Amino acid sequence: MTDMAIPVRAPAAHSADDTILPFGVAALDLRGRVVRLGDAIDDILTRHDYPAPVSKLLGEAVVLTVLLGSTLKFEGRFILQTKSDGPVRMVVVDFATPDRIRACATFDRARVEAAIGAGETATGALMGRGHLAMTIDQGPEMSRYQGVVPLDGGNLEVAAHEYFRRSEQIPTRVRLAVAEEFRAGDDGLRRHWRAGGILAQFLPRAPERMRVPDLDPGDAPPGTAPHSLAEDDAWVEGRSLIDTVEDLELIDPAVSSERLLYRLFHERGVRVFRSAELRAQCSCSREGVATMLKSFSRDDRAHMVENGAISVTCEFCNASYRFAPDEISDQ
């Protein structure tokens, strides 16, 4: 990563939206990334027009996916998917290297409205219990890697910490934030979604320094003392600093990623690397939908015809594709 270093320069004053900025704090053996999303997240969330708490949850899932998926070193996809018993049954975010992101949610509108009425719109409560799966897909010829972590009523930050503790065993801290701002437009004030996040990992050269306290003993016999290990001082400092990051700092256009990092780590010295850009773009196409339809039997396709055509709407981007039945025929 060091060969990607950019020359020292003054931190940008304003946030560069739709970017990922990698950073490192050598004195703390810390590596991480800051994500800022403006038009990209607004495009995804506005297109769906879900109830606001569902949009917020989906926005957080998008930020987490970008934080995790943007480290892929090969061509492929990083897919984050929740399945749970709360009002929001499923969230899917699909990151395609190097820079494309799309997302959608499946929810029970009546239960979401009831949750809004009861003021129980915390993202953890909306998801409820279930699991969060993260899949890395490198194409049809390669094996898929999947990591799964339980959702237990906590939010996506909690689930991410649990994932890294169990699966990767890398001490990791994540902060995610999503909010709406009001922007003046031609037709008055318009709501505009913004989102941001930061991820930091403790990656010392000596692996024995990566010790973290064990999980609770769980079903160990009563009286068993929990196995305690002091965390490395550098990591305690690093994660404590990440915990001070406020939502506003992650979404405020007036606080750039560099300024945020400087605020957090100026005493230790922080280095930023080349930033990468992101865009909200679906990968669906008329050709792809036609291929999908051809995979059904002639009989099944006949059942899909309504008003003389087969219509398919993409769940990710709401694009709709219409085919005359004879456009889709078995060759």
Ligand SMILES: [Zn+2]
């Ligand atoms: Zn689409």
